[in-house]
Amino acid sequence: MAIQIILPFLLLQFLNFHELHAQISPNISLGTSITAGSSDSWRSLSDDFAFGFYSLPNNLYLVGIWFNKIPERTLVWSANRDSPAAAGSTVRLTFDGQLTLTHLNGSVELIYRGRRAALGFMGNDGNFVLRDDGSGVVWESFSSPTDTILPGQNLSGNQKLYSNANGTVDYSTGNFMLEMQYDGNLVLSAYHFSDPGYWYTRTLTTNVSLVFNNYTASMYLVNSTDLARVKDVDLEGCKKALTDDCDSLAASLVDSRCIKKRMPLLNARKSFSTKGRQALVKVPMKSSPEHKKKNDFDVRVFLRISVIVTATLAFCFGVSSIYYHPAPRSFIRRRRYSNANSIGINFQEFKYMELQKATNGFSKALGRGSSAKVYSGILSIKDMHIDIAVKVLEKSIEKDPSRVEEESEEDDLVLSDWVISCMAAGKLETVVGHDPEVLSDFERFERMALVGLWCIHPDAMFRPSMKKVTQMLEGTLEIGIPPSLSDQMSVSNYTY
Ligand SMILES: *[C@@H]1O[C@H](CO)[C@@H](O)[C@H](O)[C@H]1NC(C)=O
Ligand SMILES: *[C@@H]1O[C@H](CO)[C@@H](O)[C@H](O)[C@H]1NC(C)=O
Ligand SMILES: *[C@@H]1O[C@H](CO)[C@@H](O)[C@H](O)[C@H]1NC(C)=O
Ligand SMILES: *[C@@H]1O[C@H](CO)[C@@H](O)[C@H](O)[C@H]1NC(C)=O
Ligand SMILES: *[C@@H]1O[C@H](CO)[C@@H](O)[C@H](O)[C@H]1NC(C)=O
Ligand SMILES: *[C@@H]1O[C@H](CO)[C@@H](O)[C@H](O)[C@H]1NC(C)=O
Ligand SMILES: *[C@@H]1O[C@H](CO)[C@@H](O)[C@H](O)[C@H]1NC(C)=O
Secondary structure: OEEEOHHHHHHOOOHHHHHOOOOOOEEEEOOOEEEEEEEOEEOOOHHHHHEEEEOOOEEEEEEEEEEEOOOOOEEEEOOOOOEEEOOOOEEEEEEOEEEEEHHHOOEEEEEOOOOOEEEEOOOOOEEEEEEEOOOOOOEHHHHEEEEEOOOOEEEEOOEEEEEEEOOOOOEEEEEEEEEEOOOOEEEEEEEHOOOOOOOEEOOOOOEEEEEEEEOOOOEEEEEEEOOOOOOOOOOHHHHHHHHHOOOEEEEEEEEEEEEEEEOOOOOOOOOHHHHHOEEOOOOOOOOOOOOOOOOOHHHHHHHHHHHHHHHHHHHHHHHHHHHOOOOOOOOOOOOOOOOHHOOOOOOOOOOOOHHHOOOOOOOEEEEOOOOOOEEEEEEOOOOOOEEEEEEEEEEOOOOOHHHHHHHHOOOOOOHHHHHHHHHHOOOOOOOOOOHHHHHOOOOHHHHHHHHHHHHHOOOHHHHHHHHHHHHHHHOOOOOOOOHHHHHHHHHHOOOO
């Protein structure tokens, strides 16, 4: 991964400044421009950094800032990493105080558009700054970082670094993202794959910034004033604070403090320590023409649906992969989530006896497939009662001998595949048939179950982006039934 942290010793390279003083002016006046292919650049007084066209091997150029005094000029910022410009293009600080990139064909891209700048300045710290008449900063490259954070630079409220696609070979936006989230969590994720984060700091306090201290060369998180917390509010006040904040998805009310949360929502659970707390979760409003009368959203239904979706879908990874068939098979779809804890999901193994007890001796069946039955039950873990669904795989039960081979492979099918096949058969009710409350809001359940199935698809390529998930939940994006892995490997027919 190429999120680079450039240490300041590079800045301390010895050089005789005085010789250069005469020719370097870091002040860029309006009307100044640089042409791609020329050797011009706007250099900092120390000559450590330069702004201009950074040459790529294929005779294309990136408008960027690079370390200028080391032999291998290293790019630390770029304005057009995903669309390099051809030789002859120009970057200009225009007379009306905007920063533009003009392509050969005459089309103009605005790097900075806004309040009129009076002066550009290439700082010794690598920050290119546009100032107004009163020397106020109107724009700076530090506030729109690309893949690098420099000493003296901070990441705050929702700022992100994206890795390069391929080191110093391809500077376009890569697969990994470091985000300083509004909720205080610093998260590394493979964002293309709807990854909620493979590393995070869990620093969910107030508006937190990642600081790269230019004196100590250390990096740390600081929190200051309240952005994510609203003090002295009641439930209504917390609800309002949440509704007014487009960036928050949920909130919890703890002792009159309303703590707002953003995605990803991690480790939400009920325990002793959450006693007396209230949680608020935003859900999409129905805005379709066939408006239902039932406008008031029942949070209990939502939570129950969530529990059922979670129980149903999480257990496809949990129970069915660790439970019945420990014997090795040629056809293995059971994945090992050895780093499950690091992504905030805790799997636990259960003994057959425990599950037998939890399901009251497998007494209450939810439904059955051709080779398996699913039972409902309640697990007691640390004084919590959790609804579960347990799939019990049976040995070959088909009468048709020509299908036996296939059927025994089906023993390995995971529960999500069962849900998918229920859906495909138009019989999703089977999954929640025992719960009238869910059935009463079935459309919503169906949508959420579909989103859940896409998100946990065993093939990461099928998993939707967070943006798509939002659209799916809002109902603005049509959702199809995800392909199940077994569809590609054998024909599975379920009968009910
Ligand atoms: C750059 O401009 C500022 C503000 O106009 C001025 O104070 C400063 O002396 C200039 N620096 C150089 C090196 O020209
Ligand atoms: C001009 O060229 C740029 C860069 O090649 C391209 O992105 C842009 O679409 C072109 N504009 C027109 C109007 O052709
Ligand atoms: C970065 O954060 C530190 C500590 O909060 C602050 O002193 C400094 O001014 C910030 N730097 C920038 C460029 O915002
Ligand atoms: C990255 O670039 C190197 C050198 O050109 C190349 O060998 C390698 O295959 C590239 N990697 C990817 C993932 O494109
Ligand atoms: C650190 O940053 C501050 C503010 O940008 C600057 O005044 C100071 O000279 C920098 N110190 C070093 C050692 O670079
Ligand atoms: C900053 O974070 C610390 C540690 O989590 C916390 O104790 C403190 O209350 C926070 N400060 C503010 C102003 O919220
Ligand atoms: C925290 O949030 C407040 C209110 O939005 C803002 O004024 C302040 O600059 C933020 N602090 C940091 C360090 O981002």
